[in-house]
């Protein structure tokens with residue numbers, strides 16, 4: 001075959017797997033310090049030389065740079081889902097009232113879920129049913145945050161000044177054993193909690209638990225910890241729907257009136273409890289503390305409700321589950337949905353791709369589906385596109401243009417073309433150490449170019465094309481890119497051909 005001007009195009013389609021960047025290592029020792037001795041690691045505050053361990057002075061100034069990256073997170077507003085029944089008040093003062101709770105007839109599920117909004121307060125305050133338990137937050141996960149009175153017994157030099165022993169009865173719900181603790185505070189304090197288990201009915205299963213703390217000096221009351229000196233804590237039983245708290249002193253706080261004039265006892269949400277030595281005095285002015293109540297629907301377990309004619313409060317795209325504490329059941333939206341499972345059409349699809357509260361697992365492209373989402377890869381990549389899968393694998397093309405001008409395809413330049421093909425083949429080797437760097441490739445190509453008898457070496461008009469051969473291919477797959485990549489097994493193909501005329 002004789003052609004005037006011909007180029008052979010070699011296309012190598014390789015697959016480069018983008019190597020995962022190593023997990024960032026956290027610093028063990030101070031910058032510039034040895035972090036190990038033999039195979040024992042030496043974490044700061046330990047160190048092997050001055051300046052490296054805590055309390056030693058650095059022999060020279062150590063500069064530490066901290067990069068603070070200000071991230072402007074794109075805020076995608078969360079989807080609004082219905083909270084209350086249509087036409088019902090959604091809030092009382094600052095508190096959101098989600099169905100099954102409600103402020104008026106037709107707005108709550110049953111009488112247990114009535115919330116009375118008292119407008120005499122500013123802002124108005126919600127109370128559970130018609131009682132005096134004030135509600136600060138209602139969650140759809142079965143938690144009711146309330147404020148509950150503290151038991152107090154206070155003295156001055158003349159004797160007792162005030163005392164109150166609060167009690168609480170929940171008709172339908174129970175005190176959360178998981179969220180609350182029983183605490184007594186004081187240096188002359190005997191506190192008891194008497195409870196009743198809802199299941200056991202009246203009087204039959206009363207139980208009592210107590211806390212005593214006596215101390216005669218503030219000096220040894222630890223600040224910031226409820227350790228047993230001046231403060232005592234214990235846990236609550238499951239299933240308690242009634243309690244009363246009694247607190248008394250043994251010696252009228254005599255001798256300790258200056259730092260511990262009162263005894264206190266209360267049930268408190270563990271997360272919100274803090275103790276400091278000042279609590280011994282300051283709680284005198286606190287009337288109520290936060291407590292958590294577990295709520296649920298009815299008296300039947302989930303199984304019974306699912307499998308009987310009893311009305312099931314769980315609406316579309318939601319499911320029923322039993323709470324950890326007490327009887328009745330709760331509902332929750334199915335995976336991929338969010339909202340209020342107690343309302344018809346209350347559970348809405350989550351757009352996992354744009355929702356800022358969801359960490360989708362796509363490395364590149366995310367497509368929302370009803371109740372789920374899928375990951376995919378952009379054009380030129382393949383794989384499942386998942387962080388916990390194989391991610392997106394880059395398809396890369398190495399294009400070697402070998403321009404042959406004014407010549408015949410003869411045995412000699414066929415050999416040149418084959419050598420180019422061989423270099424290309426090396427580039428797609430699986431194992432990194434066998435693969436030449438782009439520098440080596442360039443050198444080999446340069447060697448070919450300058451080797452004898454090749455037509456393009458003698459032809460000045462081909463300089464540009466030669467540069468293209470050496471330059472463009474290097475640009476396509478840069479050395480740095482190659483260094484961090486691996487070529488996928490079995491996926492490499494070597495195509496030769498594509499001769500055309502110009």
Ligand SMILES: *[C@@H]1O[C@H](CO)[C@@H](O)[C@H](O)[C@H]1NC(C)=O
Nearest residue numbers: 035036037038039040041042
């Ligand atoms: C510590 O290193 C020595 C050799 O340097 C090795 O024989 C020994 O098993 C290592 N010990 C531990 C606990 O890794």
Ligand SMILES: *[C@@H]1O[C@H](CO)[C@@H](O)[C@H](O)[C@H]1NC(C)=O
Nearest residue numbers: 092093094095122123124136
């Ligand atoms: C409650 O609402 C009032 C206005 O109605 C507002 O000033 C106040 O900051 C809110 N308090 C809380 C704790 O959200």
Ligand SMILES: *[C@@H]1O[C@H](CO)[C@@H](O)[C@H](O)[C@H]1NC(C)=O
Nearest residue numbers: 222223224274275276277278
């Ligand atoms: C106890 O801790 C509180 C805060 O944690 C602090 O304000 C107070 O000064 C401390 N009191 C003492 C005696 O250390």
Ligand SMILES: *[C@@H]1O[C@H](CO)[C@@H](O)[C@H](O)[C@H]1NC(C)=O
Nearest residue numbers: 158159160250251252253254
């Ligand atoms: C405590 O005070 C009461 C009167 O309020 C008194 O009857 C009692 O004896 C006192 N007890 C002690 C131990 O001081």
Ligand SMILES: *[C@@H]1O[C@H](CO)[C@@H](O)[C@H](O)[C@H]1NC(C)=O
Nearest residue numbers: 110112171172297298299300
């Ligand atoms: C649950 O049981 C109690 C007594 O065991 C009863 O008073 C109450 O009405 C029941 N609640 C429901 C919603 O059935």
Ligand SMILES: *[C@@H]1O[C@H](CO)[C@@H](O)[C@H](O)[C@H]1NC(C)=O
Nearest residue numbers: 303304305306307308309310
């Ligand atoms: C409830 O379901 C069980 C099996 O899951 C079945 O044996 C039983 O008969 C069902 N009871 C009712 C009242 O439908």
Ligand SMILES: *[C@@H]1O[C@H](CO)[C@@H](O)[C@H](O)[C@H]1NC(C)=O
Nearest residue numbers: 315316317345347348349370
């Ligand atoms: C569940 O959600 C989907 C998507 O939002 C909706 O099309 C479907 O009607 C819902 N099913 C029920 C029973 O509400």
Ligand SMILES: *[C@@H]1O[C@H](CO)[C@@H](O)[C@H](O)[C@H]1NC(C)=O
Nearest residue numbers: 352358359360361362387388
């Ligand atoms: C992402 O993957 C992790 C680990 O497999 C999984 O626990 C998590 O639920 C996934 N997140 C989403 C939104 O699918």
Ligand SMILES: CC(=O)N[C@H]1CO[C@H](CO)[C@@H](O)[C@@H]1O
Nearest residue numbers: 272273274275276279286289
């Ligand atoms: C039980 C108790 O001492 N709680 C206190 C925790 O701290 C807040 C303020 O920081 C007080 O308001 C609570 O009374």
